[in-house]
Amino acid sequence: MNKLTSRCSFTQMTLDRASNKRKSDEWISAQLAQENCQIIPVWNTSFIFVESHLVLLQGEAKLKVLSSDVTSKINIQEKEQHLIFLGLNDAVPIFAIDISSVEEGDLANLFGDSAEPIHLRAALGLINHEQASILGFANNLLYWNKSNRFCGVCGTATQTNNGGHSIVCTNKECNKEIFPRTDPVVIMLIEYKPESGPAQCLLAEHYRSADKCVSTLAGFIDPAETLEQAVIREVKEEVGVNVFDVEYAKSQPWPFPSSLMLGFYAKANDPAIQLDDDEIRDAQWFTADEVRSFSNWGDEDENYKLPRKESIARYLIDTWLEAN
Template identity: 60%
Template sequence: MNKLTPNFSFTEMCLDRASSKRKSDEWLLEQLANEECQIIPTWRGQFLFNKTTLFVFNSGYKSNVLSEILGRHDKERSCIFLGMDNTSPIFVIDISYMEEDNLSRICNKTIELIDLRASLAFVTSKQASILGYAHWLTHWHRSHHFCGFCGSSTKPKNAGHSLICINNECGKEVFPRTDPVVIMLVEYKPKNGPAQCLLAEHHRIPDKVVSTLAGFVDPAETIEQAVIREVKEEAGVNVSTVKYITSQPWPFPSSLMLGFYATTDESLINIDDEEIRDAKWFTADEIRTFDEWGDEGNNYKLPRKESISRFLINAWVENN
């Protein structure tokens, strides 16, 4: 199987994260004062749109509303530096403390709140990667207001890319976590007939939508071992080879999807019905007849186009 160029969401990060420079408070203040600075507001996990255009605070807002927002006592937690887009500093600011009714007034526009997944229909690939990054960090901030070691409050450090306990006797510093997830397309080649791949209906997605198998990497486990274990646990199939293909940041809320192809000599499926509803072998020609996610009817449907699962299926079909 050939490795194709990834064409799914959240993989086109263009920002220079300026990891060394962002440690300087003075440098950060200079970036906030930069006329090219852009600050993306987010509200309770959603982004602000004017019709289908992403709303961003820019220098035109610095003298009024934005200065009020940045002047709040929690500005250090709510305003996080993402990186430099050429000469434009990009920040995300969490304005979840505001009442929803005030958002249009603050932005001086009619505002619609759209969650990250739905926003993918309106933004460019570059914007999608930035919004995924912003969503990832702000979610982490909202869920880590307190130290996991001593229970004291935390405060941001390193432009919002780490949090430190305010208790001087503790002082633990924590960083945004990334949860590795293996996602794999398993192939079986019968002695007679075309190759087949294993696709499953998962409980967490609509009926008749099929996708690849996936699962979190356990502690003290290699990613290859995770592939073997997850396929065996979910489908009762032993795989013989495991080949890494590509990866995808997945900000729902903080995973890194690691894509694989695996092969097996076993055709018998024995599913764990607590994990999946059903699983079957499909040929490439059968998959070509499937409908899209969201289509009506009882035909099988493919996973969302922005997912690495869809990428793995498309690449396999193209090679078969």
């Protein structure tokens, strides 16, 4: 694994997902009862930190404390609906639990005065890549479970199954089992080589980003569309550029809430740009030397800024820079 690949967040999952074992409710209960079991509390898509350290609850006894009268403000009803099995870390069971029903002001009563809920994006500087992969997985699964409380076929309430990795309609006549879905997104760096002079890459300012923050183009895949077709369509729609030689590079899970970023390179033979004003504020061609002069995401200056180093967008850009 090269240094660029290794710094992409959410790509270094170390957990054994125990896909076959987690189908057994008895096995899940046995894992939860282990003394070394770890439970990650998640509050409204944020994780709890105390003095910059991630809060991990230990075992079923601690979970019972969370549900007791002493800490009744959590008020977890049917706690198994809020508890998700993530996997085994060297035989240590790892779970996540949704505590979003807690008022923010009550978090200190549960975890101490210095407890702070931090969104996963903001927490990336406090955790390593393996932890980021686990927390991203937790964020993804808890969001999916919360978003599927009712059957999409008959409208009946659902219940958690398979350790939180599927849900089942409680209507016996329907009995529909539903599995998590991932939203595929293509993300691409486009290159143009003029007849004379160095190669250039296309970077854009998106309306959802701060001024002077540039990145690659990206977009969701349409139904019945190949990955290559999605790259060609999205580039044409967003900047009016026709591309060819679409080449796959790398993927990255993106748990905000449940996407899979599929990275590509492609080439253009005409640099003319026609912006989609609904999504793109500006787009320009830059040489490698120009891109190397840009600042990093989060820097406070008037220079152009590149995407966060842990993102696949930055990976695509940095890999292109190495080749140029």
